[in-house]
Amino acid sequence: MDEPVTPPSKKRSLGSWALIAVPYFWLALFFLVPFLIVFKISLSQIAVAIPPYTPAFDLSAGWQAFRESLSELSLENYVWLTEDDLYWKSYLSSVIIAAVSTFITLLVGYPIAYGMARSPAAWRPTLLMLVILPFWTSFLIRVYAWIGILKNEGLLNQLLMSLGLISEPLTILNTNIAVYIGIVYSYLPFLVLPLYASLERLDGSLLEAAEDLGCPPWQAFWKITLPLSLPGVIAGCFLVFIPAVGEFVIPDLLGGSNTLMIGKTLWVEFFNNRDWPVSSAVAVILLLILVVPIILFQNQQQKMQERDG
Amino acid sequence: MGAVLAKKSIGPVRREFVPWEDPDHPPFIEFRNVTKKFGDFTAVNNLSLKIYEREFFALLGGSGCGKTTLMRMLAGFETPTTGQIFLDGQDLAGIPPFRRPSNMMFQSYALFPHMNVEKNIAFGLKQDNMPAGEIEARVQEMLRLTKLEQFAKRKPHQLSGGQRQRVALARSLAKRPKVLLLDEPLGALDRKLREETQFELMALQEDLKMTFLIVTHDQEEAMTVADRIAVMDKGELVQVATPGEIYETPNSRFVADFIGDVNLIEAKVMETSEAGTRLKAGIGGYDIDTAQTTDASAGDTVWYAIRPEKVRIHLGEPGEGTVNQAGGLVWDIAYLGDMSVIHAKIGEGDHDVLKATFANVSRMVEQPITWDDKVVLSFDRDAGVILRR
Numbered sequence: 001m002d003e004p005v006t007p008p009s010k011k012r013s014l015g016s017w018a019l020i021a022v023p024y025f026w027l028a029l030f031f032l033v034p035f036l037i038v039f040k041i042s043l044s045q046i047a048v049a050i051p052p053y054t055p056a057f058d059l060s061a062g063w064q065a066f067r068e069s070l071s072e073l074s075l076e077n078y079v080w081l082t083e084d085d086l087y088w089k090s091y092l093s094s095v096i097i098a099a100v101s102t103f104i105t106l107l108v109g110y111p112i113a114y115g116m117a118r119s120p121a122a123w124r125p126t127l128l129m130l131v132i133l134p135f136w137t138s139f140l141i142r143v144y145a146w147i148g149i150l151k152n153e154g155l156l157n158q159l160l161m162s163l164g165l166i167s168e169p170l171t172i173l174n175t176n177i178a179v180y181i182g183i184v185y186s187y188l189p190f191l192v193l194p195l196y197a198s199l200e201r202l203d204g205s206l207l208e209a210a211e212d213l214g215c216p217p218w219q220a221f222w223k224i225t226l227p228l229s230l231p232g233v234i235a236g237c238f239l240v241f242i243p244a245v246g247e248f249v250i251p252d253l254l255g256g257s258n259t260l261m262i263g264k265t266l267w268v269e270f271f272n273n274r275d276w277p278v279s280s281a282v283a284v285i286l287l288l289i290l291v292v293p294i295i296l297f298q299n300q301q302q303k304m305q306e307r308d309g
Numbered sequence: 310m311g312a313v314l315a316k317k318s319i320g321p322v323r324r325e326f327v328p329w330e331d332p333d334h335p336p337f338i339e340f341r342n343v344t345k346k347f348g349d350f351t352a353v354n355n356l357s358l359k360i361y362e363r364e365f366f367a368l369l370g371g372s373g374c375g376k377t378t379l380m381r382m383l384a385g386f387e388t389p390t391t392g393q394i395f396l397d398g399q400d401l402a403g404i405p406p407f408r409r410p411s412n413m414m415f416q417s418y419a420l421f422p423h424m425n426v427e428k429n430i431a432f433g434l435k436q437d438n439m440p441a442g443e444i445e446a447r448v449q450e451m452l453r454l455t456k457l458e459q460f461a462k463r464k465p466h467q468l469s470g471g472q473r474q475r476v477a478l479a480r481s482l483a484k485r486p487k488v489l490l491l492d493e494p495l496g497a498l499d500r501k502l503r504e505e506t507q508f509e510l511m512a513l514q515e516d517l518k519m520t521f522l523i524v525t526h527d528q529e530e531a532m533t534v535a536d537r538i539a540v541m542d543k544g545e546l547v548q549v550a551t552p553g554e555i556y557e558t559p560n561s562r563f564v565a566d567f568i569g570d571v572n573l574i575e576a577k578v579m580e581t582s583e584a585g586t587r588l589k590a591g592i593g594g595y596d597i598d599t600a601q602t603t604d605a606s607a608g609d610t611v612w613y614a615i616r617p618e619k620v621r622i623h624l625g626e627p628g629e630g631t632v633n634q635a636g637g638l639v640w641d642i643a644y645l646g647d648m649s650v651i652h653a654k655i656g657e658g659d660h661d662v663l664k665a666t667f668a669n670v671s672r673m674v675e676q677p678i679t680w681d682d683k684v685v686l687s688f689d690r691d692a693g694v695i696l697r698r
Contacts, residue, residue, distance in 0.1 A: 208386055209419035211406045213433030213484065223432075227423045 035287075042280035043073035053277050077281040086265065087282065091289060093260040097176065097251075098244035101183035102191075105240050106233065108184060109191040113232070114225075116192070117199035128196070131189050143182055143253050150178050150254070174256035182250035187243065191236035198232025199225070231304045238297040242290055262286055328361040329537060336395070337362040337520055338383065338488060343392030345378050345544075352378040354544035355392070365514050365521045367531035370541035371567075376524045379541075380490050383522070384413045397487055407436075412486035416493040418477035420465040426452070426476050427461045433484045451479040454513070471502050478510075482517070491523040495530060507533045528568045532556070540564050556616075561698045565614040570650075572620065572663050573696075574613040578605050586695060588613055593655035593663075595635040600690045605697060615693030620665035622651055623685040624678060631687045635663060639682045644669075653684055 012020075044053040055069035081087045116127045134142060149155045150173040157169040172178050202225060210220040248263030255261070262282065269279035328334040336359035345353040353375040360366045368376040381387045383394060385406035394401045401409065412433065421429050430451050434444045452458045455475040465473055474494065481489055494510075495503045511534050514521045525531050531538045532552040539549045540563070548560045559565035562573055576588035576597060588597040588611065597613055605611050621627075627634060637653035640662055648669055652662040663686050678684065 203417065203419065205415050205417050205419040206421060208406070209413070209415055209421075209480075210432070211386075212384060212409075212411075212413045213480070214407050214436035215432070216405070216407050219436075224421060 038280045039284055040073070041276050042077055042278075042284050043075065044277045045072075045074075045076070046275050046277050051276065052274055077277050078285075080278060081281055081285060086260075087262075087285075090260050090262040090265040091285070094245050094247075094262040095289070097179060097183070097259075097261060098241050098247070101180050101187075101244055102237050102241040104180060105184045105188055105191050106237060109188055109195060109236065110233070112188075113192045113195035113199055116196050117202070124200075131192050131196075134189065139186065140249060143186065143249055146178070146182055146185070146254055147173060150181065173254060174259075176255065176259055178254035178256075179251050179259055179261075182254045183240075183244050183247060186250065187240040190239040190243075194235040194239065195229060195232040198229045198235075202228055231300070234297070234300055238293060242293060242297075245290060246286055326363070326536065328364070329359070334361060335398075336360060337364070337397060338522070339393075339395040340379070340383075341393045341395070343379070343382065343389045343394060345375070345382060345387060346390045351544050353382070353389075356544070356546055358539060358546060358549065360520065360522065362520055363518055365511065365534055365536045366523070367535035367538045368522070368524045368541060369526070369528060369531040369538050369567075371526060374541040375544040376526075376541050377492060380413075380492060380522065380524045383488075384411055384490055385409050410487040411490055412481040412484055413490040413492060414477050414481040414494050416496055418465075418473050418497075420473060420476055420480070422465055425462050425464050426457060426468070429465070429476055430480045430483050432480065437484065447483055451483050454482070455479040470497055471506075474498060474506065478513075482513075482519075485517075486519070488520040488522055491521060493525055494523065496525075496527075503530070504533075510534055532568070540567060542567075558694055559614060559696065562612055562614070562696055565694075565696065570617050570664060572615045572617060572693075574615065574663075574693075576611055576613050578603070578607050578609045578611055580607060581605065585690065588695070590635070592658075592661045593635050593637075595655075596633070597693075598632050598690055599693065599695065601695050603695050603697070605695070609697075612696040613693050614696050615688055617650060617664040617666045618648075619688055619692040620663060621687050622653070622665050622667060622678060623687065624682060625685075627685050627687055631685075632690060633692075634685050634687045636683070636685055637663060639678055639680055639684055642678070642680065651678060651684075653686055655686075 040057075041053055044055060046052060047054040049056075055072045057066060057069055059066070112131075116124060116131075119127060147154070151157075152169040152171060152173070154173070156172070157166070160166045161169065172181070206224050206228070207217070207220050210224050211217060215223060246263050247261060248267055251259045251261040251264050252267070255264075266279050266282045266286070269275050269282060273279075338358075338360040340356055340358040343353055343356050344351065356375075356379070368379060370376045378387055382389050383396070383401070385401065385404060389402075396410065421432065424432065427448055430448045431444050434447055439447070448461075449458075452461055455478055457472065457475055457479060460468060460472060460476075465476065468476065474497070478494070491510075495506050498506060507530060510521070514534075521534075523531070523534060532555075535552060537549060537551055538555050540547045540555065542563055548555060548564045550558075555564060555568055559568065559571075565571045565573065574597070575591040577591065578586060579589050579596075580587040581603060583602065585598065585600045586603050586605075588599070589595075590597060590613070591610075599613070603611065623631075635653075635655050637655040639651060640654040641650075641652035643650040643652075646669070648666050651665045651667070653665065654662050665686055
């Protein structure tokens with residue numbers, strides 16, 4: 001039945017090369033080149049100048065000058081990142097906050113995705129629309145709106161107090177809890193959508209087969225549904241975790257002064273201290289930290305595609 | 310109906326196994342006045358059926374006839390709207406699928422894609438908390454039985470269609486269910502493999518001494534494997550009988566037409582007697598003299614069903630004493646290799662044909678009959694059946 005697929009012939013026409021070249025060219029121009037610029041700045045020194053670092057490459061000064069400015073580059077800023085504990089604490093705190101919020105997002109998002117996938121087929125487009133709907137409002141405004149909800153005299157406290165559940169307003173805004181709420185709220189669709197896709201594809205007869213073989217439905221969830229939705233879980237978690245690590249807006253608006261996240265540290269370094277080289281170094285290290293999960297993610301995606309194919 | 314038939318079973322009946330002929334024999338599975346409605350649609354309509362232990366029973370019918378619904382009610386995936394289902398004396402009402410002593414082989418096989426062959430087969434056994442050693446032994450036994458030993462560690466997507474089918478079979482048999490339910494089990498296989506597998510299924514059922522219930526739309530499959538067949542239409546049983554009886558003595562035009570090829574001749578009853586019935590064909594106007602008695606009376610319209618292989622073709626005049634003759638013109642010939650089908654035109658309309666077949670017993674012989682030949686068709690007094698509905 002399953003014939004081995006003959007690999008396409010190795011020879012490619014010029015046209016197909018051109019087609020492949022377009023995305024690579026795009027990536028090189030808009031990702032690789034900017035990264036190299038940032039990387040170069042991270043090796044430079046702060047200076048009171050425009051731009052605020054040295055050396056600045058001056059291509060008109062000739063080859064000799066270029067080589068001289070190359071020799072001025074150093075890893076000094078990276079050494080600095082290890083000397084001040086602010087940086088590694090920020091990185092660690094970011095990763096922890098991102099990991100915890102990813103986990104909470106999963107706990108909230110799985111039942112949503114599951115419910116959507118099990119709902120009558122006629123409802124699904126509407127439910128899907130409702131998940132996507134918040135994207136139609138600016139991210140910034142949506143996060144801002146949470147201030148009104150979470151602040152001491154905000155909607156949440158008013159509601160809880162009018163219900164008599166609390167007598168004193170809860171301090172939620174400007175704490176890490178507010179950051180968790182903000183991240184879970186903002187990134188929920190990124191988890192729900194891939195998870196929904198993998199749950200919806202799940203063949204219902206597998207659950208019937210499990211039940212037929214003596215497995216009650218609640219056990220069938222752990223033995224069949226969950227393992228088979230794992231690709232969706234992993235994809236969704238990465239889509240939440242990766243941007244959450246570098247998140248700036250949410251900790252800035254909802255977090256307190258002691259909420260340490262690398263996005264905020266970077267902002268302060270760049271705009272308040274105007275230290276482009278150090279903030280570039282921070283950005284490069286952040287990228288390296290994220291590259292590991294991204295590679296894992298891509299490997300996993302590839303495996304999934306191979307299995308499906 | 311009115312067909313009075315010889316009491317002896319017609320056609321080959323496997324083993325000395327005919328519990329359905331004994332009215333006191335307790336049924337193993339019983340559907341008692343079962344009705345299932347989906348909204349306004351009645352999938353199964355007040356159906357009663359008895360299936361006996363160790364029987365290989367087939368539910369046969371076109372799509373939407375209710376056969377799958379009937380099986381799913383037995384498995385517990387659907388609840389009857391009214392009526393009761395008994396398995397081995399136990400009323401199944403309120404028992405969820407995971408507590409029922411039946412196992413099902415799904416049409417899609419429904420193999421767990423994240424488990425290898427062994428784990429798929431062991432799944433149901435683990436649910437029963439069987440000791441690990443016994444599970445291992447049972448899985449090995451099942452692998453041997455289905456000739457899957459060398460594929461034990463493969464995942465379903467690494468198997469061919471035929472192999473997957475065998476894994477599904479092994480998995481549903483592993484728990485030694487009281488009854489094995491087979492939902493179109495061979496539908497996804499190609500013809501050759503399907504025929505082979507049918508014989509394997511029969512051998513397996515014989516060896517394991519289990520009750521098998523198969524749902525199929527393929528009449529050949531049902532005829533091959535089953536001890537008895539229930540032909541279903543619109544949620545009702547039309548006929549329940551052995552393959553031979555279903556083929557040779559269908560009780561209605563629906564069954565005659567559904568199973569195999571048939572000539573359905575509309576005819577008028579001319580004369581009835583103890584010795585048989587005389588009919589006059591509506592098209593062609595020839596006389597049909599049958600040995601069958603009927604409770605229809607003279608003047609009634611009935612149908613005479615006769616299988617093409619029971620119609621003889623004569624070039625020129627048939628011999629002395631040939632009864633039931635109809636003259637015609639060869640209109641179409643289909644050469645199928647093993648046999649040829651002749652359509653002889655006996656009336657004015659394009660569809661007023663009688664079908665007859667003959668076996669091509671010798672090789673490389675020029676076909677004796679060709680287009681536009683004048684032929685006479687004849688058949689014996691007991692070759693067909695009179696049908697009243």
